[in-house]
Amino acid sequence: xxxxxxxxxxxxxxxxxxxxxxxxxxxxxxxxxxxxxxxxxxxxxxxxxxxxxxxxxxxxxxxxxxxxxxxxxxxxxxxxxxxxxxxxxxxxxxxx
Numbered sequence: 001x002x003x004x005x006x007x008x009x010x011x012x013x014x015x016x017x018x019x020x021x022x023x024x025x026x027x028x029x030x031x032x033x034x035x036x037x038x039x040x041x042x043x044x045x046x047x048x049x050x051x052x053x054x055x056x057x058x059x060x061x062x063x064x065x066x067x068x069x070x071x072x073x074x075x076x077x078x079x080x081x082x083x084x085x086x087x088x089x090x091x092x093x094x095x096x
Contacts, residue, residue, distance in 0.1 A: 006077065012070045020063030027057040 005013070023029070034056065035049050055061050 008074050008076055011074065012067050015070055016063040016067035019066045020059035023057065023062050024059040027059075029056075031057070 031053050035053055037049075038045075041049070
């Protein structure tokens with residue numbers, strides 16, 4: 001049986017998917033907007049720039065980073081947290 005998704009989970013999934021689809025549609029946004037090429041760039045600076053562009057141009061990595069960040073930041077509702085604790089206790093009792 002699939003666990004029920006609460007409001008927090010739906011927001012996290014929707015935000016991660018939206019950002020991932022947006023990056024998949026326009027993968028060059030990181031190249032054009034965030035990291036313009038500068039003449040006379042050193043080897044290390046160029047490597048860091050290209051690494052950031054590759055990471056930010058991938059829909060999977062950016063969507064996952066967004067989901068992890070939102071999961072850490074958005075608090076869980078008190079009502080839903082108490083419901084989950086009750087379900088966990090019922091599962092432990094059923095397993096024993």
